[in-house]
Amino acid sequence: MSTGDIDAIVIGSGAGGGAMAYALTHAGLRVLLLEAGPSYDPRRDYGLDRDDWEQRRFPHKVATAGRQSFAPMQKLSSMHDDIRSWSRISGHMVEGPERAAWAYHHVVGLGGSTLQYTGEAHRLHPAAMRLRAQFDAGADWPLTYAELEPYYLDAERITGVAGPPQDALRPRSHPFPLPPHAPSYASQVLARGCALLGYSWTPNMLAALSRPYDGRPGCNYCANCNRGCPRRDKGSVDVTFIRRAHQSGRCEIRTGWRVTYLETGAEDRVAAVHARNGNGEELRFVARIVVLAAGAVESPRLLLASAGVGAPDGIGNDDGQLGRHFMESIAWVTSALHPEPLGSHRGLPSDSICWDFNAPDAHPDFVGGCRFSPATAEADLVGPLNYARRVVGGWGRSHKAQMADTFGRVLSLGSFGEQLPNSKSYIDLDPTQRDSDGVPLARIHSHLCDDDFARLRFMASRTRAILAAAGAETIIEEYGTADAFSSTHVFGGCRMGSDPRTSVVDADCRSHRWRNLYIADASVFPSTGGGEAPALTIEALALRTGAVIAAASVRRDL
């Protein structure tokens, strides 16, 4: 395929870009998929069969640290000492007077961060899309849950989601394509704790195959989805959407091409996409349609860095909204020792879930929900080395005895919750730091408000209560958002909305001004949801936008 044959350029190949490439190619359009990173070979690259598997988490081929910068973080207050990150072995994890900027966790590669996700495939709580209308907080989505539902179904079918037969919070027009996974033994113990407290505990919705499907084998419960799935049973977009897009014969994939800027043209159109590869080659790609899907940090950055004629403050920034309304998923994890051998290094990382506090009004003191799920794998306490360092510590005869007694007894529970947008959380361009192509780095401004701390405190207290009710005795480690930015799930920066004065794209994720520019990632989210993992919603939105683009293309509107 030569560039002259291309209908659409998709920039970025994560959940949004991968789903978009699928949607467009299956509508008959020809797509060029540009990915800054390399591709991964699941069997070769994910070394889970190696003796040293535990030493590395995900085998990043492109280093992610330092790809963004952080603005000075907010001061820590002693008011929040009860929700600081700490370890019984090493004490406070954050030593300084300010919140730490640990990391924006992501993957640069074909498939994006779905390569390292746990496969959680959540639909948003419908009320979380109506925060402004119902609760006078945050912002509303300019589309309804019902409008998105058919695309949720498609995304679940294509990735192969296993889930429970009932979902009281999120109406379904069809069942999940696969039955739910049986809970691990450790999750069964957590279920006992929830039952004692009167909380529900149900199978989680997971893009991990509970039986063979789509030519892929079922999961064998190794607990290490975060390190990459060598079996391909996890529904990362490289083995689902992108594979299907490629099989259509209408998708050209170029890995190792870093987009440096978008060139604007006449009639409010993006005229071209400029990109460089590792060999120093620089190309100008042209297509009728441009879809940006680089994530909630990199998408605003690229648009801001593309300032030029007709867009002096960045593309899509006529009303100063670009980069605004950035949000992070608020998180808390407590790990504790259970007196009973659990074999907690086994099973899917997040196989069960408590949705009881997921609705935005679940708690009377603040707006925004949260959820609870197992987190032993998320905490990376599933192998001997981390037990030795973080659970047992010490050395010598007592260390060896405790290792033998302790291994497999850690029970971790995590909680993710809503963050409402605030004026101090946003993305801009770093005034001093640039990447190897000379493009300014994205600079993350992260700020928590009183409601965020209140929600975190609730999440921490319920996490500890569930663990205690489940029989866990000694807390060994806790960490959370109160004193550190350490987020995979980031949102906003190119908000979706009806009013150009408060948003960047419309309900179809099309730029309010730039007629052939669409965005397909979590940067368009007006709200984060109450702890739902965003990948499925990103995919569903991309499929919906892809359908809109295909229809417009047929009408020759693009």
Next chain:
Amino acid sequence: MDGSLNSKRRALLKATALLSSLRICPEPLARMLMAEFHEPTLAAFLDTLLPAGHGPGASDVGLGRALLAATRDHDGYREFLIRGMRWLDSAARNRGAENFAAASLGEREAIVRSCERAAPDAFEHRLFVQLHHDAFTLFYTDPRSWQGLRYGGPPQPAGFPDYAKPPSGKTE
């Protein structure tokens, strides 16, 4: 006597480093150096950190040799190790033993504990921190060390198909 190496040994080390950089049979020489002067001390130190019992100990899995092999291209690390082993032998002599390896387990543990509790910038503390980190990494990524833990990894290719059941007494 935990100071720098004497000039003869330093010259030999430099020669070894040179040979190493030229890739002319460097390992036997380096091994000779360690074997002649310090390998028993290193083995005893590692066995003090990770003794046999509740599964194999450091010597059972050849941890000393593994550590030397893993660091064979790192001349600075070798010098650090040799200096450290000299420090341990000296500390043992101060307690009346012939050297660290010949000291009783209790004496060895007391010496290691003194390293652990030394000031953060003290050489012996840095020795403890570095070797503790490296030894634990190598030990717990050796499947033989998993025998005492009821752990049947690595995670793949078998996975954990019994994940929904309580763990049995065997390795899972």
